[in-house]
Amino acid sequence: MPALTFRNALPADAARCFEIETTAYEGDEAATLEKIATRIALYPEGFLILEADGAVVGFINCGCAYDVVMSDEAFKELVGHSPEAPNVVIMSVVVDPAHQGKGYAKALMTEFVQRMCDLGKHTIHLMCKEQHVELYARMGYAYVKPSPSDHGGMAWHEMVMVL
Template sequence: MPEVNIRSANERDLDRCFEIESVSYSGSEAATKEKILKRIKSYPEGFLVIENSKEIIGFINSGAAHRVELSNEEFKELVGHDPSGENVVIMSVVVDPKYQGRGMARKLMDSFISSMKGLGKARIYLICQAELLGMYARFGFVHIGESNSDHGGLSWHEMSLSLENI
């Protein structure tokens, strides 16, 4: 397995992150280039990329808040984002399709969870499609229930992970 590096994103990563987002998510589910840039600038400590010696192969991005409402679409624009918030909301976990199935999402998630714990965050939240519930459960996320979000015209499930005992 080739060596990979995980680091905080910067503005030079924008085009590659947008490319991966665009090929990995369908239609209106994918974030625009402007949203990705805002996430990089607003919360770089919550935007991690995983790269090999040639290119970025995936990323995870998030925002922080004191109060979380997962169905709030404005939060994807970082409305209500507060870096000092004790809760983190993951917006994207994505690996370029040509690198999927090689444990890259696991490396990225493990690093992200450790990083958020190190920042003193209390809980991580996310919404996902039903077929990903099992994957996130392996990281310790607990299914909260179906979400009121209709992001991208799809149905979603809410999950959370307490960082207290990690």
């Protein structure tokens, strides 16, 4: 088993994260390099990197809001983000396809949830495709509703974890 380490993202991580994002996500659902760089610059505390033997293999990024509107596309560029807000909105949970199936997503999520608890956050919200609803339910998220978002031209489901 490789040595796993977690750390907050640095501006130099943007290109590798973009590479992972575009490899792992379908079509237009992947964030642009600019969006990833913005998320790192504006809220590095909410951008968690997973390294396996020193190589970046996955990440989670988020923003925080007082009022969560999961279908708000501008929020994906952290428009309306307030670092002190109690509600976390995950934008990406992604592991390089070459490293999937090793439990890395669960390890990443476990660390992320602990860090958000340590920051005093109250809830974590995410949107996922139907095939991932059960996975997130096993991680402690409750199903909320089908999302009005059509991000990337796909159907999404909203889920929440109360911390």
